[in-house]
Amino acid sequence: MSFIVKRCLSTSTAKNAINNVTIIGGGLMGSGIAQVAAQAGNNVTIVEVNSDALKKADIGIAKSLERVGKKLHKDNPNDAKNFVEQIRSRINGSTDTKSAVQDADLVVEAIVENMKVKHDLFKTLDQAAPQKTIFASNTSSLSITEISSVTNRKDRFGGLHFFNPVPMMKLLEVVRTENTSDETFNAMWNWGKAIGKTCIKCKDTPGFVVNRLLVPYLSEAIKMVERGDASAEDIDIAMKLGAGYPMGPLELADYVGHDTTKFILDGWHEKFPDNPLFEPTKILEKFVKEGKLGRKSGEGFYKYN
Numbered sequence: 001m002s003f004i005v006k007r008c009l010s011t012s013t014a015k016n017a018i019n020n021v022t023i024i025g026g027g028l029m030g031s032g033i034a035q036v037a038a039q040a041g042n043n044v045t046i047v048e049v050n051s052d053a054l055k056k057a058d059i060g061i062a063k064s065l066e067r068v069g070k071k072l073h074k075d076n077p078n079d080a081k082n083f084v085e086q087i088r089s090r091i092n093g094s095t096d097t098k099s100a101v102q103d104a105d106l107v108v109e110a111i112v113e114n115m116k117v118k119h120d121l122f123k124t125l126d127q128a129a130p131q132k133t134i135f136a137s138n139t140s141s142l143s144i145t146e147i148s149s150v151t152n153r154k155d156r157f158g159g160l161h162f163f164n165p166v167p168m169m170k171l172l173e174v175v176r177t178e179n180t181s182d183e184t185f186n187a188m189w190n191w192g193k194a195i196g197k198t199c200i201k202c203k204d205t206p207g208f209v210v211n212r213l214l215v216p217y218l219s220e221a222i223k224m225v226e227r228g229d230a231s232a233e234d235i236d237i238a239m240k241l242g243a244g245y246p247m248g249p250l251e252l253a254d255y256v257g258h259d260t261t262k263f264i265l266d267g268w269h270e271k272f273p274d275n276p277l278f279e280p281t282k283i284l285e286k287f288v289k290e291g292k293l294g295r296k297s298g299e300g301f302y303k304y305n
C-alpha cells in the first residue's frame with residue numbers, strides 16, 4: 001500500500017515538478033528568489049543585463065547565504081562554508097535570455113517595474129521557452145493579466161509576489177488571472193510551499209493584498225515628511241514603537257528602493273489620476289534624479305555605509 005501511495009505521489013510530483021527555474025533580473029528581489037529556490041534544491045539560472053550585474057547578484061547571494069549558514073551551523077564554520085558553496089553551485093548566471101529558458105520549468109521575472117519593458121521581455125521569452133514552461137511575474141503593482149497579454153500562454157501565466165528581503169520574509173502571494181489554469185496555479189502554489197513560503201491566493205487586483213494596504217501607508221508617510229508634519233526619524237520611531245512594525249515607513253521605503261517606489265507611484269498615478277495619494281512627490285523625484293535610491297545606493301531618507 002505504502003509503495004502504491006509513494007508511486008502515485010511521485011508520478012504526480014513528476015508531472016507538476018518544478019526543478020529548473022530561471023530568474024530574469026538578479027537585483028534585490030531576483031537574487032533573493034534565486035537563493036531560496038537553490039536552497040530548496042532547484043537548478044537556478046539568473047539572467048542579467050551584463051556580467052557586472054551577475055557578479056553583483058552573486059556577491060549579494062553569497063553574503064546572505066553566509067548569514068543563513070552561520071545560523072544553521074553555529075558551531076562548525078567548515079560546515080557553514082560548505083553549505084554556502086553547495087547552494088551557490090546550483091546557481092548559474094547568463095546574459096542570454098533565450099538560451100537561459102530552454103529547459104526551464106518555471107521562469108520568474110523580477111526586472112524593472114515598467115509595463116513596456118516587461119512586455120518586451122515576455123515577447124522574447126514566449127518565443128524562446130518550450131510549451132511546458134510556466135511564466136510568473138514578481139511585479140509589485142502591475143496587472144498580471146496585462147503583463148501576460150503579449151504571450152500565447154495566458155493559461156500558463158500567473159503572479160508570484162515575494163517580499164523583501166526574500167530569504168527572511170515568509171509570505172508569497174500566488175496570483176491567478178481569469179486565464180490561469182488550475183494546473184498552473186497548483187504548480188506555482190506547490191512550488192511556493194516547496195521553497196518554504198506560506199502562500200496566499202490572490203486575485204489579479206491592484207497591489208494584490210499586501211501592497212493594496214502598504215502603498216497608501218508609505219505614500220502618506222512620505223507626504224507627512226514633505227508637509228513637514230514630522231521628521232522621517234520621528235515617523236519611523238512612531239510606527240515601530242506605537243504600532244509594532246519592525247521598520248518604520250521611511251526606513252522601509254529606503255529598503256524597497258526609490259527607483260522602484262517611483263515606478264510604482266507613476267504607474268498608479270496613470271491608472272488612478274484622481275487619487276491624491278498617487279500624485280508625484282518632490283522628494284521621490286529628487287531622490288531618483290540624484291541617484292539616492294535608498295539602502296541599495298547608500299543613501300535615501302537615511303545614509304548607509
Ligand SMILES: CCCCCCCCCCCCCC(=O)CC(=O)SCCNC(=O)CCNC(=O)[C@H](O)C(C)(C)COP(=O)(O)OP(=O)(O)OC[C@H]1O[C@@H](n2cnc3c(N)ncnc32)[C@H](O)[C@@H]1OP(=O)(O)O
Pocket residue numbers: 064065067068071139140162163164165166167168169210211214215218219220222223246247252256261264265277278279280281
Ligand atoms: C507620496 C507617494 C509615495 C508613493 C509610495 C509608494 C510606495 C510603494 C512601495 C511599495 C513597496 C512594494 C514592495 C513590495 O512589493 C512588497 C515588499 O516587499 S514590502 C517590504 C516587506 N518587508 C518588510 O516589511 C521588512 C520589514 N523588516 C523586517 O522584517 C526586519 O527589519 C528585517 C528582517 C529586514 C531585518 O531584521 P532586523 O532585526 O531589523 O535586522 P538584522 O540585520 O538584525 O536581521 C535580523 C535577522 O535576519 C537576518 N537577515 C536579515 N536580512 C537577511 C538576508 N537578506 N539574508 C539572510 N538573512 C538575513 C539576519 O541575519 C538576522 O538573523 P539573526 O539570526 O537574528 O542574527
Ligand SMILES: NC(=O)C1=CN([C@@H]2O[C@H](COP(=O)(O)OP(=O)(O)OC[C@H]3O[C@@H](n4cnc5c(N)ncnc54)[C@H](O)[C@@H]3O)[C@@H](O)[C@H]2O)C=CC1
Pocket residue numbers: 024025026027028029030047048049053109110111112113114121138139140141161162163164255256257260
Ligand atoms: N524592491 C522591493 O522591495 C520589491 C520589488 N518587487 C518587484 O520586483 C521587481 C524587481 O524589483 P527589484 O529587484 O527591487 O529591482 P532592482 O532594480 O533591484 O533589480 C532589477 C534588475 O533587473 C535587471 N534587468 C532589467 N532589465 C532586464 C532584462 N531585460 N533582462 C535581465 N535583467 C534585467 C536590472 O539590471 C536589475 O539588476 C519589480 O517588478 C518590483 O516591483 C516585488 C517585491 C518587493
